[in-house]
Amino acid sequence: MNRWRPGEHYAPGPASGLAARLRGWPVRSRRHHVAGPIAGVLRGRTGPADESERTAVLAAVLAVVAAESTVAFVDPVAGAVAHGLLLLAFLLRWVLAEEATILVLALVPLGRLTSLALTPQYYEPATYVLTGLPLLLGVLWMSRGFPGPDEQIHPTPEWTAVAVALAGLPLGWVAHALLPLPALDHPDGALTIAVGVPVTFLFAGVLEELLFRGLIMRTLERVFGVWAVVLADVLFVAAYLPVGDPGVLVFMAVLGIAFGWYLRRTRLLAPVAIAHGLMAASALVIWPAIG
Amino acid sequence: MSALVSGLAGDVARASGGDWLPGSMALVVLATLLALVVPREMTRGALTPDRAHRAAVAAAVVVPLVICSALVITARFLELAL
Numbered sequence: 001m002n003r004w005r006p007g008e009h010y011a012p013g014p015a016s017g018l019a020a021r022l023r024g025w026p027v028r029s030r031r032h033h034v035a036g037p038i039a040g041v042l043r044g045r046t047g048p049a050d051e052s053e054r055t056a057v058l059a060a061v062l063a064v065v066a067a068e069s070t071v072a073f074v075d076p077v078a079g080a081v082a083h084g085l086l087l088l089a090f091l092l093r094w095v096l097a098e099e100a101t102i103l104v105l106a107l108v109p110l111g112r113l114t115s116l117a118l119t120p121q122y123y124e125p126a127t128y129v130l131t132g133l134p135l136l137l138g139v140l141w142m143s144r145g146f147p148g149p150d151e152q153i154h155p156t157p158e159w160t161a162v163a164v165a166l167a168g169l170p171l172g173w174v175a176h177a178l179l180p181l182p183a184l185d186h187p188d189g190a191l192t193i194a195v196g197v198p199v200t201f202l203f204a205g206v207l208e209e210l211l212f213r214g215l216i217m218r219t220l221e222r223v224f225g226v227w228a229v230v231l232a233d234v235l236f237v238a239a240y241l242p243v244g245d246p247g248v249l250v251f252m253a254v255l256g257i258a259f260g261w262y263l264r265r266t267r268l269l270a271p272v273a274i275a276h277g278l279m280a281a282s283a284l285v286i287w288p289a290i291g
Numbered sequence: 292m293s294a295l296v297s298g299l300a301g302d303v304a305r306a307s308g309g310d311w312l313p314g315s316m317a318l319v320v321l322a323t324l325l326a327l328v329v330p331r332e333m334t335r336g337a338l339t340p341d342r343a344h345r346a347a348v349a350a351a352v353v354v355p356l357v358i359c360s361a362l363v364i365t366a367r368f369l370e371l372a373l
Contacts, residue, residue: 077315084323091327091352095338095345106352113323114359117316118366130362134355141351 057101057223060090061231064108065238071112072241080116083109101219104142107211108235111135125184125192125199132203139210156266164262164271168205168278171255175279176287179248184285196285204284205277209259212236214269217260229260255279313370317363324360327353 063086071079090106093099115131175181184196212232220228233256240252259272331346331353338346 077319080316080319084319084326087323087352087356088326091349094349095342098341098345103349103352110352110355110359113320113356117313117320117359117363134359134362137358138351138355141354 053099053101054223056093056097056099057105057220058231060086060093060102060105061220061235063089064105064235067109068112068238068241071116072244076116080113083112083116087113101223104215104219105235107135107138107142107215108239110138111211112239125195128199128203132207135211136203136207139207139215142215143210156268161266161268161271165274166278168275168280169282171275172279172282173287175251175283179251179283180243180245181248181283184288193285193289197281200284201277201281204280205275206273208236208239209269209273209276212239212256213259213263213272217263221264226264229257229264232260233257313363314367317360317367320356320360320363324353324356327356 067079067082067086070082087106087109090102090109094103094106111131114134118127118131184192212235216235217228217232220231224231233253236256237249237253240249243249255276259276262272263269327349334346335343
């Protein structure tokens with residue numbers, strides 16, 4: 001079996017069973033894998049990234065973490081300004097130097113700007129939809145044509161993918177029981193449950209996995225190899241800094257490493273995305289409703 | 292960001308200020324959008340084909356920011372009207 005390694009030209013190999021059905025999700029069609037925004041850049045480059053690119057990407061990651069820290073610990077407006085400046089710098093770098101990883105990282109400032117600009121005004125499911133929609137659009141737009149899940153490095157039985165996906169429910173119970181998460185108002189209301197479950201599943205779980213593991217980790221892999229799992233997790237945890245609760249940060253860090261490790265090992269994004277979605281929906285809506 | 296993170300960011304934002312905060316955030320978003328769009332239009336036709344293509348690809352980030360700006364502006368107008 002030809003095994004894909006970061007830095008090598010992407011060449012999709014055969015997959016079967018559930019892996020074949022999940023491959024390319026959510027893009028679905030492999031025809032799109034040749035025409036997306038950054039697919040050409042990632043496909044066209046072979047060999048390891050050079051030192052200057054590694055330095056630039058690492059600096060970008062650290063800058064995002066610093067901006068998130070500013071939002072959490074200094075002042076949200078100052079943090080928003082920092083994210084705005086980062087967005088400009090990242091897009092300029094993309095246009096001038098064609099670094100696809102930097103372009104993908106620009107989605108993090110975009111998401112934070114959106115959440116800061118809209119959350120003070122809206123509450124509950126409407127907040128989630130309004131703040132999540134622009135980011136979801138950006139993520140899907142950038143995912144279009146992204147080199148899809150590759151040859152499985154370590155082929156896994158189908159039941160493991162199902163088990164990983166369903167693990168979201170007990171994980172949600174653990175998060176609900178142990179962590180100070182913001183449950184929705186009127187958690188036992190029928191409307192809250194009917195609207196809250198799909199909204200939190202999509203915008204709290206699936207969207208985060210599409211962004212942090214589906215796009216960021218997989219582009220970082222080309223530059224940093226296995227360390228991409230850690231760097232993507234650093235960004236993932238940085239997004240949770242506003243919580244101010246060490247337990248949440250540790251929980252998310254462990255979760256991010258586990259999901260990243262699974263994705264790197266199997267190249268299957270759908271199970272971790274579903275697991276995260278189920279975890280979010282159960283922690284924020286289902287378990288609070290049950291009590 | 293996503294739902295959970297949005298809620299947490301909202302808590303931080305609401306805890307740190309009063310009525311001025313949504314307006315400040317809206318200004319930051321609009322200023323960022325202008326800083327992206329104005330240079331793009333000024334350099335249209337002056338970029339090499341490769342860079343022009345990459346600038347077009349950046350729409351994946353710019354268009355969502357336009358939508359965010361539209362939502363923010365609409366919200367502010369609604370607040371003024373109500």
